[in-house]
Amino acid sequence: MTEQILVVDDEPDTRETMALFLMHQGYGVQSAANAERAWEELCRKTFDLVVLDVMMPGMNGFDLLKKIRATAALKNLPVIMVTALDKTSDGVRAFELGADDYLTKPFVNAELIARTSTALRHRRLENEQSRGVQLEAFKEALGRIAHQMNQPLVQLTRCSRQLFKEVEELDPELNSIRRDLYDQCVRIQLILKQLEKIKTLNAQ
Secondary structure (H helix, E strand, C coil): CEEEEECCCCCCHHHHHHHHHHHHHHEEEEEEECCHHHHHHHHHHCCCEEEEECCCCCCHHHHHHHHHHHHCCCCCCCCCEECCCCCHHHHHHHHHHHCCCEEEEEECHHHHHHHHHHHHHHHHHHHHHHHHHHHHHHHHHHHHHHHHHHHHHHHHHHCCCCCHHHHCCCHHHHHHHHHHHHHHHHHHHCCCCCHHHHHHHHHC
């Protein structure tokens, strides 16, 4: 799946240049001329990275970064801030507000590509780790469910066996029902054993 990048800059030439070079690298790119428009895009689409200029009229880049980090669905979204060359303090503030990286203008396109690639690679690794944690939790939950169900099922199977002894000579129809009950108990036990195997594999 193509990774999606949102480029936010009020300078048309800079915005178009960044978008063009990123598209040439195979990324999907959406552009926004101001932070307000960028916020609208972030609320209605899913992006893998934001390249965000600091100095813009109205809501500036820092304000948008604050909103991103304060929003649960966006707080882990990678953001690269673009700052002016003579304002090194902007880079420090960007990191303080939660930016993942920053570029200073003017920058060479190779630097843009390198920092973008690094940020997206980190995001992929974090997503893989997150999926791994979720899978581990799912396996653990399956194991607990299997363990909790096993004890009452064992008791039910024992009752079924006892019922067999009491009804097999009295009523053939009841005996057939008892046999079906016992068979279903055995099937469920086999399923629970499979679930417990998943937990065992998880622990290895």
